[in-house]
Amino acid sequence: MYRTNSLQQKLKLFLVILIPILITQLSLYAMNFFDTVMSGKFGTADLAGVAIGSNLWVPIFTGINGILLALSPIVSQLVGGGKEKDVPEIVRQGIYLSIGLAAVVTIIGFFVVDPILNRMDLEAEVAHVAKFYLAALATGIIPLFLFNLLRCFIDALGQTRTSMVIILLSLPLNILFNYMFIFGRLGMPALGGIGAGIASSLTYWISSAVAVWVIYRYKPFRFYAIFTNWRRPSLHAWWEQLRIGVPIGFAIFFETSIFAAVTLLMSVYSTETIAAHQAAINFASYLYMIPLSIAMALTIAVGFEIGGRRMHDAKVYSYIGLSCGIAISFFAGLILYTLDDTVARLYNDNPDVIALTKQFIFYAIFFQFADAVGAPLQGALRGYKDVNITLVMALISYWLIGLPSGWLLAHFTDFGPFGYWMGIIIGLSAGAVTLYGRLVFLQRKLSRQLADA
Structure with a gap:
């Protein structure tokens, strides 16, 4: 990251940060995409099992990972304020925290997965795939959380191309492992959807190892000497990250968990409906990586400017990101509308299943518009370290407005399972409106404070 003086320079730097993040996020989600697609090719029950397993796991992962995302605004503000010497110890404590959180999630999962699946009205084969898909994923939780923590450090320095290269190297390995363990190739047993979990775990271990090696060996990361001068874990240092990270994590959890809740509520419908819902939500979520990447780039850029107390520059970056999100949403909507049959057959x-998937995709066109506004706004607010009000907004928008309205539409109208998707659209739209109001309020407040000072 570096200071810019004109709109053109800001746009250029923003794209330099954004494009590698976008490629990284698309590649990361491609792992889940190929898990779903390749499991579906093995069998409908495997697709439904991976759908259930993913929708139980993704809210937990994204919520906990949100805590680790706090490292990005912390580091970017330190670098923007010229306090690089404080960065190494914060990253080391973050490593301790990531490993600790991963261990807690693994232990809790061991005790709660069976009771949750037993309470769901699932076919026996679907439940079997979901359970052991999650068990396989569990073996890679520690390296997954460690990699995401290290990636936050890498990206906060503006070195987003490094993360991109690591993931681009890992993606072909994930596809190869899926080929081996799902379909039983190269001497491996054919495990169907369960094999997708094994493939993902192996990929997480490799990605984490490569990230550690790059930070230890290459500039500018080597300058920070992250893996030397270890001190004992510090609860105070953990609290500084948790104070910002926990609200971020819960806000993300409230958003992603509404999709999981919808999938679980749909367990009363046929296996074909569950499979079609998962297929449509999987592809729509793949497109969501675009506004999510904009959000991550905004957190870095806004955080850097706030660290240097350059409020106007932070505001300009916020609206650059928001404009990019809106423009791209129209392109994404066009893709969903014109390629619905092609996507469904993937x-x-x-x-x-194909016919149902196409119907779900139609609703996805509308909720991705709300995502294209809401995600960049969240990213900008994280750059300001404004996370507590955002948490409350997320809870109200998604769980007190979105999910109840979806349940009512599904049960008391002719929408049926599509009513839940209408609820998602309502919830995401409400969230986008309130987040925009919060950003405008915060920018005006900080501008007044700076003027008074």
Whole structure:
């Protein structure tokens, strides 16, 4: 990161940060995409099992990972304020925290997965795939959280291309491992959807190892000497990260968990409906990586400017990101509208599943517009370290407005399972409106404070 003096310079730097993040996020989600697509090619029950397993796991992962995301604004503000000497110890304590959180999630998962699946009205084969898909993923939770923590450090320095290269090296390995363990190739047993979990775990271990090696060996990361001068874990240092990270994590959890809740509520419908829902949500979530990447780039850019008390520059970056999100949403909507049949056939060959998937995709066109506004706004607010009010807004928008309205539409109108998707659209739209109001209020407040000072 470096200071810029004109709109053109800001736009250029923002794109330099954004494009590698976007490629990284698309590649990361491609792992889940190929898990779903390749499991669906193995069988409908495997697609449904991976859908259930993913929708139980993703809210937990994204919520906990949100805590680790706090490292990005912390480091970017320190670098922007010329306090690089404080960075190494913060990253080391973050490493301790990431490993500790991963261990806690693994232990809790061991005791709660069976009771949760037993309470769901699932076919026996679907429940079996979901359980052991999650068990396989559990073996890679520690390296996954460690990699995400180290990636936050790498990206906060503006070195987003490094993360991109690591993931681009890992993606082909993930596809290869899926090929081996899902379909039983190269001497491995054919495990269907369960094999997708094994493939993901192996990929997490490799990605984490490469990230450690790069930070230890290459500039500018080597300058910080992250893996030397270790001190004992510090609860005070953990609290500084948790104070920012926990609200971020819960806000993300409230958003992602509404999708999981919808999938679980749909367990009363047929396996074909569950499979079609998962296929549509999987592709729509893949497109969501675009506004999410804009949000991550905004956190870095806004945090850097706030660290240097350059409020106007932070505001300009916020609106650059928001404009990019809106523009790209129209392109994403066009893709969903024109390629719905092609997308549906990627996931399954069953004509009933294809027809249902196309109907779900139609609703996805509308909620991705709300995402394209809401995600960049969240990223900008994280750059300001404004996270507590955002948490409350997320809870109200998604769980007190979105999910109840979806349940009512599903049960008391002719929408049926599509009513839940209408609820998602309502919730995401409400969230986008309130987040925009919060950003405008915060920018005016900080501008007044700076003027008074």
